[in-house]
Amino acid sequence: NYETNKKAFVDLIATVAQKYVSECPPFVHLSAKDSAPPTQVQIGPPGDRLSVKGGMRGYRMARASHGVDTTSEAMTYFYEVLVMPSNGQASAFSTNATTSSSSSQREFHLPPRNSLRVGKELEKKLDTNDSIQNVDKSSDTKLGLGHLRLGWSMRTGDLQAPVGFDKWSYGLRDIGGSKIHSSKRDDNWGGESFGPGDVIGFAIHLNKSDHNLSSGLASLGPLHTDNEDRPKKKTKRSAASRNVDFSNHIRFFKNGKAMGDGFVSSRGIRSGCEAFDNIEHGVYVPAISLYMGACARVNFGPHFVFPIAASQLPTGMKLKPMSERCPKPIEATEAVKRCLADKSISRKTDPRVVEAFELAIETEAKFNCEAYAEFLKRHVLEIREARVERNSSITDIPDHE
16 A cells, blocks of 8 residues: 555655665766776765776776767867875875875785786885885886776777777876877877876867868868968957867876977967877767776866866867766756656556656655765865865865855
């Protein structure tokens, strides 16, 4: 009997809704279902799903819940990653996320020594605690205690491999800042090494699927203007007033600064610093691959520790936070209203069934809104604190959302 068991039904709906929202929160996050075991997708606050830790020898990948596609308008999206120490104890974008001073197996959660095949140099460093205490903060990954390859991947990319392993992903390597695609590594493109405490940025620009630049224009590089083939006029036009097109490409940043060989200016238009140019159309997802005990925390926005300044981008480019790929959850009353307006429920349906349906929709919507509000509050505080620690401006960050 529905009336008799209504309270039990309400409790059941609440339990199911809470579990669903916890597993799939209403914001862009690292997807547990699109991550290779044994990567641990959550080492931060409950329901956070923005931190990840490696679990064994050999790269394993974790991808985000949302991606960037090329079916709508041309767009450029951005996210950033904090490289954390291998002990995984720093869960926020803090300057305290530096290398641990201990090399014990317990501290780094390494498997038993007899199950590892390591080189003589690493064996020596693991045996001697003093050998690691005088290493700078970026050397944690260099010693083999954890490695990262970060970037963008299609859903077809191999999860049991590093980002950049196949043709479906494009990666940045922690050692030397090398860029990698289809297992082909480029050490001389202008990348930089990174380690615990560094914040690495990732931008991708994708055009509409039917917006194919001609091979002639594409050969000119990622920047093209509609004025290049026109006769020159004596009247000057500002660079901002020109229509600038970009090819599909990927960019990397370290602590807010563009990686690459530097920008080139021509006719007042700044171009250059692409890591990968003329990439294939498709749906690209933020991707993190971890080796052994490596740890990382992602930030999909809306606020960033290192917002990318216009001087670190080509002329005319504006970045959107990846957080915009997940719409803000709607209020409970509006959710119920939309569902009922869908006319999927017949007028002959038992009123008790309709009431139960409305209750389920309302309950899930409430949990979604609460989870989103909690995330936004935590996000603003986290980014504000990170900016203050780095003596960066916080004028663009609200006191509360």
